[in-house]
Structures are given as C-alpha cells and as structure tokens.
Amino acid sequence: MSLRYSLSNVGLLAATLGVTSVAAVELAQAQQVALGSQAEWVQSYDAASSMRLRRSNTPTLSAEAVAATEAAIAQYRDIVNRGGWGQIQGRQTLKVGVRSPAVVALRQRLTISGDLSVQSSDTDIFDSYVEAAVKRFQGRHGLAPTGVVNASTIAAMNVPAQVRLQQLETNLVRLRSLSGNLGQRYVIVNIPAAQVETVENGHVATRHAAGVGKIDRQSPIMNAKITQVNFNPFWTVPASIIRKDLIPKMRTDPSYLSDQKIRVFNGQGQEVPPQSINWNSNDATRFMFRQDPGADLNSMGMVRINIPNPHGVYMHDTPSKGVFGDDFRFVSSGCVRVQNVRDYITWLLKDTPGWDRSRIEAAIASGDRIDATITSPVPVYWTYITSWATSDGAVQFRDDIYNRDGLNIAKVMNYSQIEEDVDATN
Secondary structure, eight states: OBOBOOOBSOOOOOSSSOSOOOOTTSOSGGGGOOOOSOSSOOOOSOOOGGGSOOOOOOOSSSHHHHHHHHHHHHHHHHHHHTTOOOOOOOSOOBOTTOBOHHHHHHHHHHHHTTSSOTTSOOOSBOOHHHHHHHHHHHHHTTSOOOSOBOHHHHHHHTSOHHHHHHHHHHHHHHHHHTOSOOOSEEEEEETTTTEEEEEETTEEEEEEEEEEEBTTBOOOOEEEEEEEEEESOOEEOOHHHIIIIIHHHHHHOTTHHHHTTEEEEOTTSOEEOGGGSOTTTTGGGGSEEEEOOOTTTSTTTTEEEEOOOTTOOOEEOOSOGGGGGSSOOEEESSOEEETTHHHHHHHHTTTSTTOOHHHHHHHHHHOSOEEEEEEEEEEEEEEOOSEEEOTTSOEEEOOOTTOOSOSOOOOOOOBOSOOOBOBTTO
C-alpha cells in the first residue's frame, strides 16, 4: 500500500561542532542535473581514469574490510594531525566549466582526502579532473555521482576530519565484532548505506540499492536466516500501520481500500464491507486487512523474502522502484525493499533444485501465489555501519541516520508540505 511522502526543506545542523552534517536527507535531485552548457570554459580531454571510483568486491563485513579500515584510521589521523581540511563556502553550484575562487578551495579539499591527484593544477577552473574527483567523493559518501557540487555534497565535505576519524574508530569496533566466520554464502544489509550485498566465497556476488526503515520506524539490527521466497504474495497490513496510516487515510478517502485492492476480514475469516467499520474510532484494529497480489500495486511487489525473526520484518520487492534512484532511501516502516529483486532471489535460490532463472520468471508471470523453500537457509546480517574502507583504498562514509554513532551531530529534518505515501510495507 502506498501512502506517498515527498520531503522538502531538509536542513542539517551540527549541535556542538557548529558545522553542517552530511546532507543525505536531500532527495536525489542532483541525478537529474544535466551538465548541459558550460558556463565559461570548455575542455576536450578526459579526466584521469585513476580518479574514478571503482566498485570493490570486498564485503562490508570481512577481515579485509577490517584491515582496510585500520589503514584508513591511520590515514585520517595523519590528516587530522596536519590540520584537517578547510570549509567549502558559498551557495554556488559548481560544475564543469565554472571558474570561481571556490574551485581553488574545492581542489584543496579533494586533494587532502585523496580524491584528486596532487599533480592536478591548482587553478580556479572546474575541469574534468575535478569533476572525476567530485564523482569519487560523492560515491564514497553515498551520494549520486553527478560530478556537480550541490548543497548535499558541500555539507558532506564540511564535516571535519576529526569527526570522520571518530566515525571510522567507532565503526571499526562494529566491523571487528562482525568479521568472523559468517558462512560461505550470506547476505549483508547495511542500514545506513541502504544497501544489500550477497556474498559467496569471500567476495561480493551482487549489490542492490535498498529502501530501509524511516527514523521513526527503524529497521532492526539482527542476525537471522532467509528461509523462503514467496511469489505474488498477499500482503497483510501490520497492526502498527493500521493505526498510524490506514485509519487516518480512510477518514479522508473512503474509497482508499477498494482503490488499493485491500480487503477486510473479521475474526471468522469472513470478508466485510469497509463501510461497516467506524473509521472515527479504533474499531478497525479488530479486523484483518489483506491486499491482493499484483506487482503494480501490492506493497511487496511480486516477491517477499521470508526471514523468521522476532521483529516481524522481511525483505521484498516494491512497485515504487523510483526510490532506488534517490540518495535518501529511509522510507519504509522497518522492512527492506530490494532493487533488482529478480537477480537477488536468483542468487538465493541457486542451490535449490528446480529453481533456475527461467522457473523464477515463470512463477512471477503466473500471477499465482507460489512458495519456494530454500534448501539451505541463507544467513542474513542486518547491520549498522556508517563508515568502512575497502582493500582498494576507498574510504566510505554514510549518514548516521539513526544517530547511533554518538558523535553529537544533530540532524534537523523538516518534513514540511508532506504528502505521504507511507511505504506501508512495514
């Protein structure tokens, strides 16, 4: 079920440090920015390939990631001892072709963090070398790698080196505690990164963008096992969503349930008409609400991935796939939406006899409720890692969306002019 939200006027403030925190809350409008006309100057040569961020196949939870993070801590201690980096000032959008004094400061900032080669010319022109370095920086901070320096990129750059060092030290403890024998095949859900990794024989097999829990409906940290894949599932609305979302929606839009193909059943399993319920009370909490299957409407899309756990959460597809292109993907009520879910479940079922890709596609196309029980349940780790490094030297940072790092950086999120589309998938 979708009760749709759009975020606006998102501000980020630092409580005790007087600096701006990473603006991961800004929606990914930067992805729509076309480089188009270049303001003052055009160049024809390509940016240095060494400045591009390559995807590592090192799992976030691994001994290699621990060693790389330890090396990153030494690197950032050196940066801090040398005085850190300066602030990027101004509101001007910087992109290829722009000439501005702000570009000089930008070059210095990118050089200190290792995103820009020290051989790069120290001029006030935003050239393709700077663009490549900005893309690398954005990729390391979970931002859309547009190469355009916007407000969210500046906010990430202006987090002091000392804070980044503390972030690395905090997360090293988490990484060490989770870097043991996790299994030959397992899944990692990194909540702050809103990312899913499938891991096999010590290497990342697939990566998927994810939609995870909102700040007030957080995805839990847990270890569990994936046991089953449900094709074309019904969706039973959780009690929390009935209270918080469905009842208020029905008070303003009596046709909502029928429009969303959600049926109402009493305690005897009999379907009852929505008009028989008093929506100005909590009478609705005594009924079961079930949404019919359908990839275009059902909140779980065409697939649900079962993970028995005490929190009642699971992983699933979604009809609202546009969220996967956003920088800010904290949109659910606790469950995890998975991008490219067909690839994901193909990997999950690869060792389950009779479930190759063609069988999976046929099950989806049938429109029927079909269950595939995984022969060997796959361990899954829902984790909270906001900073880590990989063996290729890339140091990753994500926004501390649930404020668990203890660094006293406050984020003020202004959800004004909200039109909500609750990801009623839990």
